[in-house]
Amino acid sequence: MSAHDSLFTEQGDPTPASRLNHLEETTRLALAALDQAAALSDFSLSLARLEGPDPLLDLCLERLAGLLPFTTLGVMLVDEADSSFFMARCSPPSALPGLQAFVDQSIEDGLFAFALREKRAVLAPVAPPAAGGLPRSRHLLHVVTTASRTRGMFVAEMDADAPNLSEVTLSILSIILNNTAQALESLFLHQRIQAMNSSLKSEVACLTSSASELKADRDSQVRLISEKSSELHEAMGRLEEEVKERKKAEALLAALNQRLEAKVELRTSALFRKIAEMEAANKQLKQLERLKSSFLSSVSHELRTPLTSILGFAKLIAKDFERFFQPGSGSPLASKAERLLRNLDIVEKESERLTRLINDVLDLTRIESGKMPWRNEPLSVFDVVADALMAVGGRRENRPNVDVRLELPASLPTAQGDRDRVLQVLINLLDNALKFTMEGSVTVRASVDPDAMMLICVEDTGPGISPEETEKIFDKFHQHDRRDTLKDKPEGTGLGLAICKHIIDHHGGRIWMEHAPRGGSVFCLTLPLATGEE
Template structure:
C-alpha cells in the first residue's frame, strides 16, 4: 500500500473514533455536572427557607425578651393588677404583633394570665389547645428558674391547630436584675401570610404542610427518615424541594415546600447539543488541517529526498550532503550519509581546536607571569644563572630583561655570598626571609623573599618570589608615631581614665586621674590595683565587671564610692571596656558627687508631689463612681420610660386601626355618597394617616432609645452566628422598596457578589445597620441614585458602601453625625424640624465596633455622601481570618 493512502485511512479512522468517544463523554460529564449544580441550587434555597423560619422564631423571641425584662411584667406576676391587662394584653396587641398567644406564668409554672387570639376573625380566644400542658414543670417549655443561669426556650411545637412558633423567657426587672419572678411565653401559628413573606424573600413559590397530615407523594419519604431536606426532579419543567423543621422535642413540626424552574437542566441539554455540533464542525476542520500538515511534512519530504538522491547519483562529488529532517527511514538514510561526512570534518576540527587551545594557554600563562604583582625569577641551581624574570621583578630592580637573563644571581640581585645559597648550599627546603634586592646603580630595596624548587621541561629550577615591603616598613614607623600620639591624647583626656591589665594592675593613668585621686602617676603605675581605690566590699564585684567586659565584649558600668589618696570619698560613675585584641582594659571615672546631691533634693520634691497627686486622684475616683451611679440610674430610667411609652402607644395605634376599619366599613360609603359629608370623609382619612405615620415615627424613636440604652448598659442580647452578609443585603434591598416608592425621582442600585464570604455577628443587628444607612440615604436624596455596594477584595474584610447623590454633609460635621442626639438640617433646607432622634448612626457605630469593625463617612456638600462599613471575615466554622492584633483603623 502506498504511504499516502495508508496515512489517509488511519487519519479518518482516528477522527471517527475520537468523535464517538467525546460525544459519549459529554453526556456523562457535562450533563452530570449541570445536574449536580441544580441539586446544590435547590439545597441552598431549602437552607435559606429553614433560616427564614428560624428568623420568624427569633422575632418572637426578641418581643418576648422585651416584655420579660420589664418592671411592669415583673410586678404583675405578684399583684396581678387589672390595669396591666387592660393596657397590654388586649386584642390590638395581638393584631399589631401578629400573635396567637400571650401567657404569664409564676415560678411554679402555673398560669397567672394566659390568652389566645384568632387573627382571621380578630377575636380573643382561649390559649391554643395543648400549649399549656407543655408549660408544666418538667415539660419542654418549662424553665429551671432556680438554676444559676436560666436558659430561655424558643422554637416550634406541633399543636392541634398546626405548627406553632413559641418563645419562653424568665421574667426579670428592666435592668436585668433577678431572681426570675416567673416565665413569659409568646407564640403564633404558622400561617399562609408568613409563608408568603418567606416566598417573597426567596423569590420562589412556597407552601407548607403538617407532617402528621397527608403529604404530597414526593415528600412522604422525608418523614421518619434521618434526612432534613428532599429534592424531587421527576418533572421535566419544574422541580420541588421539601425541608423539614423539627420541634423542640426533635420531632418533625413543619415541612416547607418550594417550587423552582429547571432552567439548569434545560441549559445542560442545550449545552450538550451545541457541544456536539461544535465537535463535528471542529473535527472536519481538524481533518483538513491534519491532511495539510501530512502533505507538507511527509509526502513533500519524500519527493525532496527522491530528488536529492538522484542528484547525488548524478554528481557524487559536487553534492555530498543530503538535507532531510524527520525520523522515518528516509531521514535515517540521509542521517547515515551526513554522519560519515560529519566524522571526517569533526576529526579535522578537533585537531585544529587542540592546537589553538595550546597556543592560547601558553599566551595566557605568559600574561599571568608578567601580570602578577610580585617579583618572580627562575634561577638554574647548578650555575646560578637567571633563566627568566617577570615584568614586576624587572621594574623593581630597574633593569631590562637583557641585563638579567643569563647573569649569575650572586652579588647581582641576591646579597648572599657564593656557596651560601640557603636552598642549594645550606639544604633548606624553602627560603622565607626578609632580604634586600640589589637594584640598578647599587641601590637596595627591602623585600620578603621565598625560594622553592620547581620542574620545567624535566629540568629543576629555583623559583624565587618576592614582594616589596618598603611600604610595610614605613607603616611600622608611622605606627610607632601614632602610638606616641595616642599616649599623649590619653594622658590629656578630660575624663579620669586608667589602663589596667586583666589582673587589675594599673599600667597607665592620665592627668585627670591624678587630680581626682590626689596621687602622681609614678606612684600608681605598676604599684596599685585599680580596685584598691574602692571600698573593700565592692572590690570583688568590680573584678567581676572586668571579667564580664572581656567575656561579653561589652562595656560594663556602675556607680560607687571612690576613695582618694587623702581619704576623701567621691561618688563616681565607672565605665570598664576591654580593648580588642589586647589583654588590657580601659577604666573611665566620672565624678558625680555634685550631681548626686542635686538628685537627693529632687527626690524630696518628687515625694511631696506624689502625695499631692495621690490626694487629687482619690477625689477624682470618688467623682467617677458618682458619675457611674448616675449613668446606671439614667439607663434604668430610659428602660422603664421606653416601656411605659410603648404601652399607651400600642393602644393608640391599635384603637386607631380599629376605628379606621369601622368607619371604612360603616360610614365611609354613606359619607362619600353625600356631597356635604365628602370633605369630612377626606379630612378624617387624612387625619388617620397622620396619626398612623406619627405613631410609627414615635415607635421608632422609642425603639432607638431602648436599643441604645440596652447596648450601653451591657444588657443587649447578642445572637451571634456565622452567615454570608449577601443574604442580609438582599433582604435590606427588598425592605427599602416602600420608602423608595415615595421618592419618584430616586432609584436604587445594588452591586455585590452573590457570596461575600462569612462574618460572625448578630444577623438582625447587621440588617438594622444596613437599613438605617439606606433609609438615611433615601431621606436626604431629592433625585438621583442610592447605591448599595459590597466587596471582599481586601483580605480578611467585608466592605459595605451606601452611596447617595443627595445634599451631602459639611466637612466639620463628618465625625459629629455619629454622636448621640446630633441632628442635621432637613434635606430640603427649608425647615429646622428634626428628622429623628439623632441616635440611628450612634447605634450603627456601637453595633459595628462591637464586632471589631469600623464605620465612617466620606462626603462633600452638594455632591452626595458615602457611608462605609468594614467587618472582619471568618472561616465557615467561625474562626477569624484576620489577626486580632491588627489595627482596625489602618484598614
Template sequence: MTSLSSKIQNTLLATMLAITAIFLAIGIPIQVTMTQNSTDLICFSLDAIARRDNDNLANELFENRNAAITLRLNEILHTHKVLGVALYDEQGHLLEFAIDGLTPPARLAEPKYPHDRHYCQTAENGLIFVKPIRAMGSSLGWLWIAYDMSAINRQIAIYYLFFGGLLSLSIGCMFVLVRWRTRKFIIAPLQELVSVMEDTRAGASLPHATLTNPADEVARLYKTFNDMSQRLYASYTELNHKNAQLQTVLEEKERKALELEESEARFRTIVSQAPVGILLFDNEGTIVEINEHFADIMGAPGMEHILGINMIRDVQDKGVVECVREAIETGSAFYENYYTSISGRKTVYVRVNLLRINKDLLCGVFEDLTKQREMLKALTESEKSLASLNKSLEDTVQERTKELTRQTNDLKKANIRLKELDTLKTSFLSSVSHELRTPLTSILGFAKITLKQFKRHIHPFIVDSTSAMTKAEAIESNLTIIGREGERLSRLVNDVLDMARIESGRMPWNDALTSPTQVVENVISAASGDFQNSKISLKTDIQPAMPDIVIDPDKLFQVIRNLLHNAMKFTEEGSVTVTARNLVEEDVIEIRVQDTGAGIAPADIDSIFDKFHQIANTSDELAKPKGSGLGLSISRQIVEHYRGTIWVESTPGQGATFIVHLPVR
C-alpha cells in the first residue's frame, strides 16, 4: 500500500516537471532567436569587410598580383576572431589563403551561391562566410572567411547553464519548501500520533503528542488522544512503580541475607585457618568463640575444653589476666611475655592484642612467638660469631692485598722487561734481515749469472762427451737448486722483515685508488711460471671492471701471492683456482684461492693464521714443513689493516679455500 507521504511527493514531482517543461518551451526559442541574431550580425560585419576590399581584390585578381592578394588577405586575417581567409577563382579553385587556426578547403563545392550577395553557414567552432568578388557586373572569384564562433558558443552554453541552474534551483527550492511544509504540518504530526499510539499500547513512556498548530483537524485529534492516553499512562505508571518498589525490597533482603551468609563463612574460614590464636569473650571475661590455634597455645587438648572458661578467674598467668581486665575497662590492651598454660605443662612466648568490637564482645589475638624468639637468640649469637669471623677475614684480606700488590709490581717490572726484549727482538730481526739481504742478493745474482754463462760458454764444447755432459747437468741442477733455495730464503727474510715492521708500527702503507682486477691479473701473470712444469693447473675467474678500492697495491699483491704460493705448496696435483668478484649486496670485493690439495684438519683451522704456525704435508708426515709460517699471519695483518676479513674453509681430503673480503668504501 502506498503511503500518504509517497503520494504527496509524487504529486509534487509531477507538478515540478510540468513547470520545467513550460520554462523550457519559453526559454529555448528565445535563445535560438538570440543566436540567429548574433549570427546575422557577424555575417553583416563580414559582408562589410568584403565590400570594403572588393575592388582592391578584383583589381589584384584581374592583374594576377598574388603578393598583393596575400598581403590583403593577411590584413583581413588580423580582423578580430577571424581564423582564416582564402581567395578562390570563379570555378572554386583555391588561389591564395592566410590562416590562423582553420585551413580552407582546396576547392569550393559546386558554386551555387548567388553572384550578387554573400552566403553564411556554420561549421565546427566557426562560421564560414563566402562572397563573390565582382567587377564590372561579373564575378571574378570568391572570398572565403572563417570566423571564430567559440565565444558565442560559450555564451550560449553559459546561458543554458545559468538558465538551467536557475530553473533547477528554483524548482528544487520550491520542492524542498513544499515538501518541508507538508511533512511539518501533515505527515510529521500523523507519524508522531502513530508513534504515541504504539507507545501507549506498549506502556513504554508518557503517551503525550504535541502540535504547533492547534486550530486544524489534526490538532483536535491530538487533543482528544492526549486526554485519553494520559489517564491510561497514569494507571500504567502507578502499577509499574509499585511493582518496582516491591521487587527492590525483595532483592535487597535477598542480597543482605546472602552477604551475611558469605561474610560469616569468610570469617569462620579466616579464623579457623589463621596462624594465630583468636578468641571472643564477653564483658565478664567468659570465652564464647575460639579457633584451634588458640586452644593449642593455651595447652588444651581441644577447643571444647576452652569454650566457657573465664579469662579472669580460671587463667593463672597474672599478666594475661591484667591485660583482659584492661581491655574490658578501656576497650583495648597489649601484652607480650612468656605464658604458662593452665595445666602448667606448656610455656610459650606470646604477643596479645585485645580490642572491643561492640558493647557486649571483645576480640583477642594471641601470637605464638616462641620460635621467633629462639631464632632471635640464635641470630644474636650468630652476629657475634660473624663479627669475629669478619675481623679474621679483614686481616686475611689485608695480608692478601699486600701479597697481590707485591706480585703486581713484579708483573709490571716483568712486562717492562718483556717490552724491552720484544723491542730488542724486533730490532735484531730487522738488522739481521737487512744484513742477510745483501749477501743473499749476491748469491742469487752470481748463481743465475754462473748458470747462464755455463750454458753459453761451456755447454757447447762438451756436447760430444757423455761423461762431461753428465757432470754439466749435475752442475746446472746444483746451480738451479741454489737459485730456488736462495729465492725461498729471500721470501723468508722478507716475511721476517715485514712481520718486524708490522709489530713495530713502521710498515709503510702507500695507499692509492687501486683496481683489484689489475692487481689479481698481475699476480696471476707473475705466478704462472711456477705452474708450467708442475702437475697443477692454474684456473682463474675474475670479474672485469670491479670498482676501485683505496689500498696499497703492493700489499694486496703480497696477500694474493702468499695465498697462491700456500695453495701450490700443499697441492701435489690437481688445480688451484683464483676467483675475484664484487659482492654488491655486502659492498665488498671477494677474492678466493681454492686448491684441491689435502685440506686442513679442523684442529688447525683456528690457529692457521698465527705466527710461525706450520702444517706438515699429509702425504709425507715425516717431512719438515716448508716456509717460515709467517705468510698467512702477514696476510691477515694486511687485510685487517684495511678493515677487511680473511678466513679459511676446508674439508680434510677435499682441499682448502682461503677467502678475503675487502670493503669497497
C-alpha cells in the first residue's frame, strides 16, 4: 500500500442520498477554499500595512479550523538565519508542548523529512492511548512551500475516531497552505524591497543636502570676499581724500558689525543643523555596523567548511607523499620532494592561521551583536591560570630562556564570570607575552584591589609597547609594530585584544596596559568577586 493510501481512504455509500450529500459537502468545501484564497489575496494586496507574518498565520489557522475537525493547529516557519524550523503559531496556545513533542519525534523518525519531500498532506499513524485514559489522536503534517522555496510546516492534531478525509478536502487544504506560502513569500520580498528603498532614499537625501550646503557656503564666501574688498578700497580712498568722512566711515563700520552679527547668527543656526545631520548619520553608521556584523558572521561560517577541507587534504597529501612517493636521499628528485613537503607545510600553517582569524571574527561578531552565550558562575583563579598555562605549553617549550612565575596568594577569593571566556582572555595574554619575550620572565599575579574586584596581571620582560601604540592596542585589527628583532614573528589576527576587551567589559570589569618598571609590558584586568566573597 502506498503512503498516500495508508493515510487517507474515502468510504463510498451506494445510496443516492449519500452521493448527493457528498456532492453538497464537496461544493461547500470548494466555496470555502475560494473564500480563503480570496482572503489571503487581500493580505497580499495589503502587504504595506503588515509588520510581520502573524496576521497571515492567524487567518490561515482560523480558516483551517473551520474547514477540518482539528483539535490543535500550529504553523512552523523557517528561520532565515540558520534554516531551522520554529513554532510561530499554535491554537490553542496551551497545546504547544504536546505539538512540539510530536514535531521532535517526527524529526527523529523521518516523518518530518518525508512531509517536506511529498509537498502534500501526510497523516501520522494513530498514537497509542495516553496515560489516564485520554482519547487517542493522530497528527497531520503538510509543508508550506512555494515553487521555489519552503516557508514552513503546518502541524495539526485530530481525534483518531474522526471521519476519514476525502481527496477534495485534502486538495483544499493544500490550496490554502500554498496560498499562505505565496503570501508569506510576497511579504518577505516586500519587506526587503522596503528596507532597500528606505536606505537608498536616505543616502540620496544626504548627498543632495550636502551638495546644496556646500554650494551655498561657497557662494556666500565669494560674495563676502567681494563685498569686503570693495568696502576696504572705498574706506582707504575716503581716509586719503577727506578726514571729514570719518563719521560716515564709522557709521559704515557699525553697519558692517551688524551684518557680521547676522552672519554669526546664521552660521550658528547652520551649525545646529549640521549637528542634527551628524546624529542622523551616526544612527545610519550603527545600522551599517549591524549589517556588517551579520555579513561577517555569514561569510565566516561559509569559509569554515572549505578551510577545513583544505587543511585536512593538505595533511593527507603530505602524509601519503612521504609514505608512497618520496624518493631516497640520493635521488635527483629529493630536493624537489623536500620543496613540495615545505610547500604543503606552508599550506597547513596558513590554513590554520586563517581558521584562527575566522574564529576570532566569529567570536567578535557574536559578542558585538549580543548573540554570544554567557555563563555566570563562580570560578577559581588558580584553576583558570593553570588551564591557561597548559594551553600555551607549546609556546613555553619554544622559549627555554623564559621563566614563567606565579604569584597567587593562597587566600585568594573566588571570582565570578564565564569560565571559558575568562580562560580565553588569559590564554591570549600569556601567548602574547611568550611570543614577544625571547628571554627573561613572564609573571602572573592576582590579588583583590581596593574596589573589591579581582585583579589579575600578566607581566613580561619583552621589548614593550611604544607610548603612541598604548591607546590603540585594544582596537580591532591593530597589530604590534614588529621592528628589529620581531620581524620574524608570525603575524596574528589583530583581534585578540579587542575580543579580550569586549569579554572583560561584559563582566563589568576593565582591562588596560601599563609599562613595566624594568622594561616590558603589564596587562591587567579586573573581575567581580563571587557572591559572598566581597
